Amino acid sequence: MDDHYLKFDNLGKQYGYQWAVRSASGKIHPDSYISLFGANGAGKSTLLYLLSGVYRAQEGDLSYGRGLNKKAFHHTMQLMSHQSMLYHRLNAVENLTFFQSLYGEVSAADITKALAYTGLEKHKHKTVDGYSRGMLQRLMLARLLLARPEVVFFDEPFTGLDIRGQKLLLSILENRGVNDFNWKIQSYVFVDHDISRAYEHCEEVWFIDNGSIKEMKPRKDIPLKQIREWLS
Amino acid sequence: MSNPGRVFLSVLKKELHLYFRGTGFFTVSVVFAIGLYFLFRFTYPTDGLTFNVAVSILWAVHLISSIFSLLASQEWEWEKNALRAIKISGADGYINFLGKSIAALITLTILWAVEITAWVFLFGSPHIKIMAPEGFFSSIAWVFLAQVFFTGLIASTGIAFLGQITSVLALHSRFRHVLLFIVFFPLSLPAIITGASYTRLVYTSQDLFSGMHMLTLESAYAFLYIAAGIILYDFLWEE
Numbered sequence: 001m002d003d004h005y006l007k008f009d010n011l012g013k014q015y016g017y018q019w020a021v022r023s024a025s026g027k028i029h030p031d032s033y034i035s036l037f038g039a040n041g042a043g044k045s046t047l048l049y050l051l052s053g054v055y056r057a058q059e060g061d062l063s064y065g066r067g068l069n070k071k072a073f074h075h076t077m078q079l080m081s082h083q084s085m086l087y088h089r090l091n092a093v094e095n096l097t098f099f100q101s102l103y104g105e106v107s108a109a110d111i112t113k114a115l116a117y118t119g120l121e122k123h124k125h126k127t128v129d130g131y132s133r134g135m136l137q138r139l140m141l142a143r144l145l146l147a148r149p150e151v152v153f154f155d156e157p158f159t160g161l162d163i164r165g166q167k168l169l170l171s172i173l174e175n176r177g178v179n180d181f182n183w184k185i186q187s188y189v190f191v192d193h194d195i196s197r198a199y200e201h202c203e204e205v206w207f208i209d210n211g212s213i214k215e216m217k218p219r220k221d222i223p224l225k226q227i228r229e230w231l232s
Numbered sequence: 233m234s235n236p237g238r239v240f241l242s243v244l245k246k247e248l249h250l251y252f253r254g255t256g257f258f259t260v261s262v263v264f265a266i267g268l269y270f271l272f273r274f275t276y277p278t279d280g281l282t283f284n285v286a287v288s289i290l291w292a293v294h295l296i297s298s299i300f301s302l303l304a305s306q307e308w309e310w311e312k313n314a315l316r317a318i319k320i321s322g323a324d325g326y327i328n329f330l331g332k333s334i335a336a337l338i339t340l341t342i343l344w345a346v347e348i349t350a351w352v353f354l355f356g357s358p359h360i361k362i363m364a365p366e367g368f369f370s371s372i373a374w375v376f377l378a379q380v381f382f383t384g385l386i387a388s389t390g391i392a393f394l395g396q397i398t399s400v401l402a403l404h405s406r407f408r409h410v411l412l413f414i415v416f417f418p419l420s421l422p423a424i425i426t427g428a429s430y431t432r433l434v435y436t437s438q439d440l441f442s443g444m445h446m447l448t449l450e451s452a453y454a455f456l457y458i459a460a461g462i463i464l465y466d467f468l469w470e471e
Contacts (some may be wrong), residue, residue: 049471054316056470085317089250091307101242102321105275127253142319 004065013060020046035202043211051097052079078149082159088129114142148183245333291428327467336392387427390454
């Protein structure tokens, strides 16, 4: 049996008359840690939004492995994006309580622990519209910790994070989860504007250009220099 | 795993929290309603135009309050694309639709109760002695009030459910506010006109139980919008 979380065949999505992603195919297996490279407007975010179910593909198919159906896959997956996707008129605790309730039981103790871990404990009763960019990213990180997803799509997750926040996220990427939360990331797809950082934290390199995936290779087969050449 | 019931209750609770947080939306709607009533009540002689337009004012105010609530609800989904996080969780669209619509209905019903109370004090009825000799509403006034409340409740059901359909339809458009009005306004008119006609009938007639067929028609509109939302919402919230 082919052991994969997600398989996508010839995915396509257009904005107006312009195809942002076209004929994208691939699989996400357990223990695959992927960095997705591409120039601005190459279709990286659109591809992640298609894979995470934010967008519906206008072409192609998504199918799920490991005995998962669509709903079960969504319960094992999360997207951490540069868009906060939070309710700005709710405070941190209310946001986390609401989003956690979409997945199952809500534990107030877990929420407190996640807020402490991400350094937001002091701000937990402030409505989110008063948060800085970095604080929003931290709150999304807290949402990830509570959901404990096996598959994560990271779309520019370092946006706005200060040095401490960056260290926190780097440790999650390096350890592939957080032991204190019994969270183990089985697979991720990572998009980052810092090419070296993205290269360091992957085992597989995907390269996307003009909406099509041109390369999918193990990192050892593609030197960083090659990626820089593709992007320049 | 989550279950649909829990997701529904979470969405409902979250929406009510947002509607009543800071009471800004509620205060604006009530002040606006009472302000408009005062304007019409004291501009014209009580036996003239005032009684002729009283019902229209009541319903126009309610329609505008509904639009305020709809805009508020659309705005907090649009601000930071929070709806996307709900999609990522794999929640069914129709559950989100039901939660949001029922929260809107509860909010509109509370507003309607405040609106008709202020309205009945200011406009009374040409045929009903509103105040009892003891100084409170007379028994016939309670029947009248109950009928007006009930027709408003049915119309609000239609408006709340239709509102969520049109809101999500317009959400990702650059002209979302304009598109919302273009789609919502004509579709809401049948429910509003039927509700207003029934209210006018009980307001101007001494037979408080005539015109029940209008309530049936109003209920049919509400049912249509509920069914359309449940069936279509999963398609409408797609991007």
